[in-house]
Amino acid sequence: MRGMGLPLLYLDVDGPLIPFGGPAGWHVEHLTGRRVREVVGRAAEGHPLLGRLDPRVGARLAGLRCRPVWATTWEHEANVCVAPLLGLPPWPVLEEPDGAAPAGLPPGVHWKAPLVVGHAGGAAFAWVDDEIGTADREWVAARHPGPALLLRVDPRTGLTDEDLTALEEWLRVPV
């Protein structure tokens, strides 16, 4: 199948794509409420932060050499509310387990870590999230035989130009 050899990209929404803003509460709106309603319609109701999505980030994401997967509590709503505002097609969704976090995870390991590693099945992947920490890096390194980039994004700013460049360069390396 076309694209099957490409690295996977697991992408979070809250933090990386919808920044939380700085300590004084500042943040940048890239889209007006009118634009959000035009594109998303009634599905935008109850999601007041969608205007923080940056279509320029969407354009950079669209150009990445990878197989993208949503790895976010937005789950399938990411394809309804987030992707259209970024100019992206629908992506597959890494689904959360029902109920409690997977048992047996050491403290500090994100609940997404075993899902990402399990889904990747040994294939090269980048995981972009604002909640990645040292425990995740160690846990993944011990269980995932292939190349992995765990890119922590500052949730105050969201994905920066530097983050996107680092991601592009890592994805460009043949695996």
Ligand SMILES: [Mg+2]
């Ligand atoms: Mg997040």
